[in-house]
Amino acid sequence: MKLKVNNVHKFYGTNEARIEVLKGINCEVLDGEICVLLGPSGSGKSTLLNIIGGLESADEGCIDIGDFCTANMKERELSSYRRNNLGFVFQFYNLIPNLTVKENIEVCAHLTKNPLDIDDLLKTLGLEEHKDKFPNQLSGGQQQRCAIGRALVKNPSLLLFDEPTGALDYKTSKEILDLIEKINHKYKNTMIIVTHNSVIGEMADRVLKLHDGMITSNKLNESKVPAASLEW
Amino acid sequence: MRNVLYRRIPRDFKKNWVKYLGMLFILVSTIAVGSSYQAATGGVTKYTDDIVENNLQEDGYFEVTNKISNNDFLHFNEEKINVYENFYASENTYEETAKVLLFNERKSIDIPVIFEGEFPKNHNDIAIDHVFARARGIKIGNSITLVNKTFNVVGTVALPDYTSLFLNNTDLVMNTQNFGVSLLSEEGFNEIEDKYITYRYSYRYQDRNLENKDKKTKYEDMVKYLYTTGNSVNTFLPADQNQSIFFLPTDIGSDAPTMTAFVYILVAMIAFVFAILTNSNIEKEAVIIGTLRASGYTKGEIIWHYLQPTLIIALLGSILGNILGYTAMIGVFCNFYYKSYSVGPIPVTFNIPMFLLTTILPVAIMIGINSLMLWRKLRLTPLRFLRKELKSGKDRKARKLPNVGFMKRFGMRVIGQNRGSYITLFSGIFLSSFLLLFGIGIKPMMEHYTKTVDESLSYNYQYVLKAPTDVEGGERLYVQEFKTYFDLGKKDIGVSAFGIKKDSQFFKDAYVSNGISISSSLSDKMGLDVNDKLTVKDSMTDKEYTFTVNKIYDYKASMSIFMDQETLLKTMEKDEGTYNCILSNEELNIDQSCLIRRISRNDILGASDQLLVSFGTVLAVVNIFSVIIYLVMMYILTKVVIDKNALSISYMKVFGYEPKEIRKLFITPSTIVAMVSLVVCLPLEALCFKYLLIFLSSMIDGYLDFFLPAWVYLAIVGIGIVTYAVINIFHLRSINKIPMTDALKCRE
Ligand SMILES: Nc1ncnc2c1ncn2[C@@H]1O[C@H](COP(=O)(O)OP(=O)(O)OP(=O)(O)O)[C@@H](O)[C@H]1O
Ligand SMILES: [Mg+2]
Numbered sequence: 001m002k003l004k005v006n007n008v009h010k011f012y013g014t015n016e017a018r019i020e021v022l023k024g025i026n027c028e029v030l031d032g033e034i035c036v037l038l039g040p041s042g043s044g045k046s047t048l049l050n051i052i053g054g055l056e057s058a059d060e061g062c063i064d065i066g067d068f069c070t071a072n073m074k075e076r077e078l079s080s081y082r083r084n085n086l087g088f089v090f091q092f093y094n095l096i097p098n099l100t101v102k103e104n105i106e107v108c109a110h111l112t113k114n115p116l117d118i119d120d121l122l123k124t125l126g127l128e129e130h131k132d133k134f135p136n137q138l139s140g141g142q143q144q145r146c147a148i149g150r151a152l153v154k155n156p157s158l159l160l161f162d163e164p165t166g167a168l169d170y171k172t173s174k175e176i177l178d179l180i181e182k183i184n185h186k187y188k189n190t191m192i193i194v195t196h197n198s199v200i201g202e203m204a205d206r207v208l209k210l211h212d213g214m215i216t217s218n219k220l221n222e223s224k225v226p227a228a229s230l231e232w
Numbered sequence: 233m234r235n236v237l238y239r240r241i242p243r244d245f246k247k248n249w250v251k252y253l254g255m256l257f258i259l260v261s262t263i264a265v266g267s268s269y270q271a272a273t274g275g276v277t278k279y280t281d282d283i284v285e286n287n288l289q290e291d292g293y294f295e296v297t298n299k300i301s302n303n304d305f306l307h308f309n310e311e312k313i314n315v316y317e318n319f320y321a322s323e324n325t326y327e328e329t330a331k332v333l334l335f336n337e338r339k340s341i342d343i344p345v346i347f348e349g350e351f352p353k354n355h356n357d358i359a360i361d362h363v364f365a366r367a368r369g370i371k372i373g374n375s376i377t378l379v380n381k382t383f384n385v386v387g388t389v390a391l392p393d394y395t396s397l398f399l400n401n402t403d404l405v406m407n408t409q410n411f412g413v414s415l416l417s418e419e420g421f422n423e424i425e426d427k428y429i430t431y432r433y434s435y436r437y438q439d440r441n442l443e444n445k446d447k448k449t450k451y452e453d454m455v456k457y458l459y460t461t462g463n464s465v466n467t468f469l470p471a472d473q474n475q476s477i478f479f480l481p482t483d484i485g486s487d488a489p490t491m492t493a494f495v496y497i498l499v500a501m502i503a504f505v506f507a508i509l510t511n512s513n514i515e516k517e518a519v520i521i522g523t524l525r526a527s528g529y530t531k532g533e534i535i536w537h538y539l540q541p542t543l544i545i546a547l548l549g550s551i552l553g554n555i556l557g558y559t560a561m562i563g564v565f566c567n568f569y570y571k572s573y574s575v576g577p578i579p580v581t582f583n584i585p586m587f588l589l590t591t592i593l594p595v596a597i598m599i600g601i602n603s604l605m606l607w608r609k610l611r612l613t614p615l616r617f618l619r620k621e622l623k624s625g626k627d628r629k630a631r632k633l634p635n636v637g638f639m640k641r642f643g644m645r646v647i648g649q650n651r652g653s654y655i656t657l658f659s660g661i662f663l664s665s666f667l668l669l670f671g672i673g674i675k676p677m678m679e680h681y682t683k684t685v686d687e688s689l690s691y692n693y694q695y696v697l698k699a700p701t702d703v704e705g706g707e708r709l710y711v712q713e714f715k716t717y718f719d720l721g722k723k724d725i726g727v728s729a730f731g732i733k734k735d736s737q738f739f740k741d742a743y744v745s746n747g748i749s750i751s752s753s754l755s756d757k758m759g760l761d762v763n764d765k766l767t768v769k770d771s772m773t774d775k776e777y778t779f780t781v782n783k784i785y786d787y788k789a790s791m792s793i794f795m796d797q798e799t800l801l802k803t804m805e806k807d808e809g810t811y812n813c814i815l816s817n818e819e820l821n822i823d824q825s826c827l828i829r830r831i832s833r834n835d836i837l838g839a840s841d842q843l844l845v846s847f848g849t850v851l852a853v854v855n856i857f858s859v860i861i862y863l864v865m866m867y868i869l870t871k872v873v874i875d876k877n878a879l880s881i882s883y884m885k886v887f888g889y890e891p892k893e894i895r896k897l898f899i900t901p902s903t904i905v906a907m908v909s910l911v912v913c914l915p916l917e918a919l920c921f922k923y924l925l926i927f928l929s930s931m932i933d934g935y936l937d938f939f940l941p942a943w944v945y946l947a948i949v950g951i952g953i954v955t956y957a958v959i960n961i962f963h964l965r966s967i968n969k970i971p972m973t974d975a976l977k978c979r980e
Contacts, residue, residue, distance in 0.1 A: 053526065075613075
C-alpha cells in the first residue's frame with residue numbers, strides 16, 4: 001500500500017516551552033517497500049512513526065494511506081485504521097507475560113478475519129519449538145520474533161518497527177533483520193523501520209534521514225545488501 | 233475466532249488465588265447473609281399471611297364465666313360470625329415460675345401447626361409450644377406435670393393465635409420463659425377437672441373481606457349482645473388488639489432497610505477494592521495495553537477484558553451466595569425467629585424481586601463501579617499507555633524529597649507512588665474496624681443503657697388504669713401519652729406526660745409550677761434546652777399542645793415531660809383530681825380488669841436485655857465478618873503495593889539488597905500506614921458510631937447514651953495488629969518468591 005506524508009507538523013508543550021518536533025515532513029513510501037528512517041536521538045523519528053501509525057495526531061498535515069487520510073479521524077476510526085492496516089513492533093517486546101508465544105500471536109490474529117496461518121508463521125519465525133513457552137522463558141531475540149509474529153499475523157499492509165534491534169546483540173539483530181527481509185519477500189508488506197544504526201539503511205529500498213524534525217535526505221537505495229551480509 | 237485473551241483469566245486467578253478467594257469469600261458471605269435474611273423474613277411473612285386462611289386464624293375471642301347457649305351460637309351464625317369453642321385449662325405455677333395454657337384439640341379454628349414430633353392422640357399426650365419448650369428445655373419424650381396430671385410430650389407445635397407469647401395482652405415485652413401454650417387430645421382435655429377450665433370462644437367472620445370499620449361495628453355488636461343476654465364476659469379481645477397475634481406481622485421486616493443497607497455498603501466496598509485491584513493491574517500492564525491498543529484493539533475490547541475477572545467473581549459470588557443463603561445460612565435466621573416466635577416450619581419462599589435484589593443488584597454495583605473506573609482510565613491514548621504515563625500531568629515530575637538517607641527517601645517514594653492503595657487501605661481499615669467497633673461495642677453500650685435506666689428509674693411498678701381504683705398505697709398521677717415529631721428520625725415518637733404534684737415522691741425536683749420540665753433523655757434526643765418550645769400531639773384527638781421547657785430533669789428512664797397534675801388535667805379537659813396511673817415500689821394488688829398496662833422495672837430492663845438476646849447471633853455474625861473483611865482488605869491492599877513493585881523488588885534483589893532491606897522498603901510503609909490508620913480511625917469511628925446511635929435511637933423510642941469502655945478500643949487495635957501480623961507472614965513469603973530473573977527478562 002502506498003503511503004504519503006503531507007506536510008506534517010508536530011508541536012509539544014505549551015507557551016514558551018512549546019517546541020516544534022516535526023517541522024513539515026513530506027515523503028512517500030511505495031507499496032511493498034522497506035523504508036529505513038534514520039536519525040540521531042531526539043530528531044523526531046518515533047514521533048513521526050507514531051503519527052503514521054495513528055497513535056498520535058499531527059498538528060498540521062496528514063497521512064494518506066491507500067484510501068484513508070488520517071487528518072480529522074476520530075479515535076474510533078483511528079483504532080479501526082490500526083486494526084485493519086497496521087502492525088507495530090517496538091524496541092521492547094511488550095509481550096503479555098501470562099500468555100504463551102502462540103497465544104501472544106493469536107491475540108492479534110483475533111483482530112482480523114483472514115489471519116495468516118499461525119503454525120506456518122511460527123515456522124517462518126523459527127519459534128516452532130518454543131510456541132508453548134511463556135515470554136519469561138525466552139531469549140530477547142526470541143521475544144522479538146514473537147512480537148514480530150504478533151504484528152504480522154494480521155497480514156497488515158503496513159508494518160512499523162521502532163528500533164526493533166535496539167535491545168539485541170549484533171548476531172541476534174542480524175537474524176531479526178533477516179527475518180524482516182524474508183517476511184517482506186514473502187508477504188509483500190510495506191515496512192518502515194526506525195533506527196539510529198545507519199548500516200541498516202543498506203538493506204532498505206528507501207532511506208529517509210531525519211534531523212531536528214526535518215527530512216534531510218530521501219534516497220532510493222540502488223545497491224541493496226541482504227540483511228545477512230550487513231556488518232557494523 | 234475466539235479471543236485468546238480470555239486464557240489469561242484462569243492463569244491470573246491461579247496466580248493471585250489468595251486475593252480472589254478472599255474477595256469471593258467476602259462477597260459470598262455478604263450475599264448469603266442478605267439473601268438468607270430476605271428468605272427467612274419472607275418465609276415468616278408468608279407464614280403469618282398463610283395461617284390467616286389456611287389455619288383459620290381467629291378474628292378474636294371472648295371468655296365467659298359460663299358456657300354460652302345454643303341460641304347464642306345461632307344468633308352469631310345469623311350475624312355471619314362463626315363461633316367455636318376454644319376451651320383451655322390453665323396451669324399457673326408450672327415449676328413455680330410459669331403459666332401454661334392447655335388447649336383442647338382444635339378442628340375448626342386456629343388449627344395448630346406441628347413443629348416437631350406429632351399431635352397428641354392419647355389422653356395423656358401433650359404437644360408444647362416450641363418456643364416455650366426450647367426456653368424451658370422441654371424435649372419430646374419428657375413427662376410433664378400440669379393441672380394435676382402427668383403428660384407425655386409427643387410434639388412441639390405453633391398455635392396461630394399465639395405467634396408471640398405475651399403473658400398479658402398489656403405486657404410490654406414477650407415472655408417466652410414464663411408463659412407457654414400447649415395442646416391436648418380431646419380425650420385428654422375431657423379428663424381435666426373443671427376448676428382449671430376457662431371457656432374461651434374464638435370467632436371468625438364469614439365475610440373474609442370486611443373493612444376495619446365493619447369489623448369494629450360487628451365486634452361491638454357482639455359485646456353488646458353478650459352483655460344483654462346475661463352472659464358474664466371476662467375478656468373480649470379482637471385479633472387486631474391481641475398482641476399475641478398482631479405483634480409478629482407488624483414487627484417482622486422492620487429491620488430490613490438496615491440489613492439491606494449493610495449488604496449494599498459491603499458490596500460497594502468490595503466493588504471498590506476490585507476497582508483498586510483492576511486499577512493497579514492496568515498500571516502494571518500499561519505497556520501491554522498500549523501495544524494492544526496500537527495493534528487495533530478497541531477501548532471496549534480492552535475494558536471488557538479487564539472487566540471479566542470482576543464479572544466472574546461477582547456472578548460466582550452472587551450465585552454461591554444465594555445458594556448458601558437459601559440452604560445453609562437460612563437456618564441461622566430461621567433459628568433466630570424460632571427462638572423468639574411461635575411460628576411453624578418457615579416456608580422457603582422464592583420471591584423474584586428479592587432474588588433480583590441479592591443477585592442482579594450486587595453484580596450491577598460491582599460491574600458499574602469497575603467499568604466506570606476502567607472507562608475513565610482507558611480514555612488515555614495508546615501512546616500514554618506505551619509510555620506508562622497514566623497519571624495526570626502534574627504528577628509526572630519527580631517530586632523533590634528532603635535530603636535524608638537513601639533508604640528513607642526510597643521509602644517515601646514507595647509511599648508516594650502508592651498513595652491510592654494506601655488511601656483505600658485507610659478506608660478499608662476504617663470500615664472494617666468500624667464494623668468491629670459496632671459489633672463489640674453495642675453490648676457494653678446496651679448494658680450501660682440498662683444500668684443508667686435502672687439507676688434512674690425511681691419506681692418499681694407502674695400501673696396504667698382504666699379508671700381510678702380504691703387500692704391502697706402508691707403515688708397517684710395522671711399520665712397522658714403524646715406524640716411529638718422527631719425531625720432527625722423523620723417520624724413521631726412517643727412522649728409520656730406525667731401530671732405530678734409538688735411533693736411527688738418518685739419524681740423529686742421534677743415539679744415546675746409553670747410550663748414543663750423534661751427528662752434529660754428527651755432533652756438529649758430532641759436537642760431541647762430550657763426556654764425551648766415543645767409541641768406534642770394527642771394521637772386520639774389529633775389536638776396539638778405547645779409547652780415551654782422550664783427545666784431539664786435528670787432522668788434517663790423514659791422520654792417524659794413533667795407538669796403540674798391539675799394543669800395537665802385542665803389541658804386535657806379532665807375532671808379535677810382524677811388520675812389514671814399509680815407508681816409504687818411494691819407490687820399492688822390491682823384487678824387485671826381495671827388495668828390498661830402494668831409495667832415493672834424488670835419489664836423495662838428486660839426490654840433491652842431481650843434486644844441483646846435476640847441480637848446475639850447477628851452481632852456474632854457481624855464480628856466474625858468484620859475480622860474477615862479486615863484480613864482480606866489488609867491483605868489485598870498491601871499486596872497491591874508489593875505486586876506493583878515486583879519488578880523493583882526483583883531489581884533490588886539483583887543489586888544485592890538484603891531481604892531485610894527490601895522488606896523495609898516495601899512492607900514497612902504499608903505497616904506504618906496500617907498502624908497509623910488503625911489508631912487515627914478510632915476517634916473517627918467513635919464519632920460515626922455516635923451519629924449512628926442518634927440514628928438508631930431515632931428508630932426506637934428511647935435514647936442511647938454514647939458509651940464505650942476503653943477496652944473496646946484496645947480490642948480493636950489489638951485485633952488489627954494481630955490480623956496485620958498474620959498477613960505479613962504471607963507477604964514475606966511472596967516477596968521471597970519474586971524471582972530475580974524477572975528483572976532481567978521482563979522489560980517494561
Ligand atoms: N510527550 C512529549 N512531550 C514533550 N516532548 C516530547 C514528547 N515526546 C517526545 N518529545 C520530544 O520530541 C522530540 C523527538 O522525540 P522522538 O521520541 O520522536 O525522538 P527519536 O528520534 O525517536 O529519538 P530516539 O532515537 O532517542 O528514540 C524529543 O526532543 C523529545 O524530547
Ligand atoms: Mg525513538
